[in-house]
Amino acid sequence: MATTKRTISEHDVVELREQVGAWPAGTRGAVISVYDDALLVEIAGPGGKTLDMVQAAVEQLDVKWP
Amino acid sequence: MTSSTPSGLPTGPRTVPTSPAPAACGRHATHEWPATGRSGTRIARVPESRRIGRYSCRDSLTCRERSCCHDAGVPWPPTIGQQLPLAEQAWGIREKLVAYSLNLDHEVGGPKAAGFERILGIVRADVEYLVEALRAGVLSAPISDVRDNAPFSVLCEVRVPVAGLREHRDRVVAVTTSWELRHADDRPRMVTAYIKG
Numbered sequence: 712m713a714t715t716k717r718t719i720s721e722h723d724v725v726e727l728r729e730q731v732g733a734w735p736a737g738t739r740g741a742v743i744s745v746y747d748d749a750l751l752v753e754i755a756g757p758g759g760k761t762l763d764m765v766q767a768a769v770e771q772l773d774v775k776w777p
Numbered sequence: 778m779t780s781s782t783p784s785g786l787p788t789g790p791r792t793v794p795t796s797p798a799p800a801a802c803g804r805h806a807t808h809e810w811p812a813t814g815r816s817g818t819r820i821a822r823v824p825e826s827r828r829i830g831r832y833s834c835r836d837s838l839t840c841r842e843r844s845c846c847h848d849a850g851v852p853w854p855p856t857i858g859q860q861l862p863l864a865e866q867a868w869g870i871r872e873k874l875v876a877y878s879l880n881l882d883h884e885v886g887g888p889k890a891a892g893f894e895r896i897l898g899i900v901r902a903d904v905e906y907l908v909e910a911l912r913a914g915v916l917s918a919p920i921s922d923v924r925d926n927a928p929f930s931v932l933c934e935v936r937v938p939v940a941g942l943r944e945h946r947d948r949v950v951a952v953t954t955s956w957e958l959r960h961a962d963d964r965p966r967m968v969t970a971y972i973k974g
Binding site: 721722724739740741743744746749751753755756757758759760761764766775776 | 876877883884885886887888889890891892924926929930932953955957966968969971972973974
């Protein structure tokens with residue numbers, strides 16, 4: 712059976728599938744930069760302030776939007 | 778007293794040089810080690826035991842291209858207080874603002890957009906105004922933070938003063954911007970922008 716690698720694009724809203732850095736599974740953020748084998752995810756507070764920017768692999772993320 | 782091996786190499790106590798270490802080649806400048814205690818750069822994470830003399834940018838793990846940053850006249854890695862390297866070539870501003878930081882419909886960018894509207898009266902229709910304000914401001918505002926994003930890039934924070942629009946036109950507020958630099962002679966790309974409410 713063929714497998715399809717998920718693609719995640721800049722500005723997608725993502726949710727961590729597992730803990731990444733200090734952030735537990737379920738934390739949501741936005742992809743702000745894309746690399747060959749990783750993504751940079753911004754985690755922001757309710758007022759929009761950046762709380763952290765973490766690297767994550769595609770496999771560690773679920774796309775929630777769009 | 779030291780002895781010699783058959784190959785002629787000296788043995789015995791190792792002498793640690795205390796004077797500036799030679800640069801990797803004649804073209805490469807050497808630099809003072811930054812203060813310890815910061816974790817923003819790879820250089821800052823080099824253990825004290827390895828900080829002998831000065832370091833050469835040629836030896837820096839951050840210099841991913843192994844070409845000297847001084848060839849382009851750009852300090853690398855950037856440090857707090859410096860100007861953003863190649864700020865005049867900054868890019869990605871409009872795209873980031875339209876899709877993210879001024880996009881009220883975006884789950885994460887939406888609160889940033891709300892902040893721009895509430896504090897400075899700037900909405901997405903004003904994107905060209907904000908692009909020009911950030912492009913101009915980043916030419917003179919210093920780097921306020923540097924974040925290591927190894928092995929991909931270095932992220933530089935720059936707080937850019939921006940004047941409001943319409944009923945907020947008498948107000949000037951610092952917009953926090955983050956810029957990604959993937960190597961020493963890279964053009965900075967804006968990855969996020971918001972107002973600390």
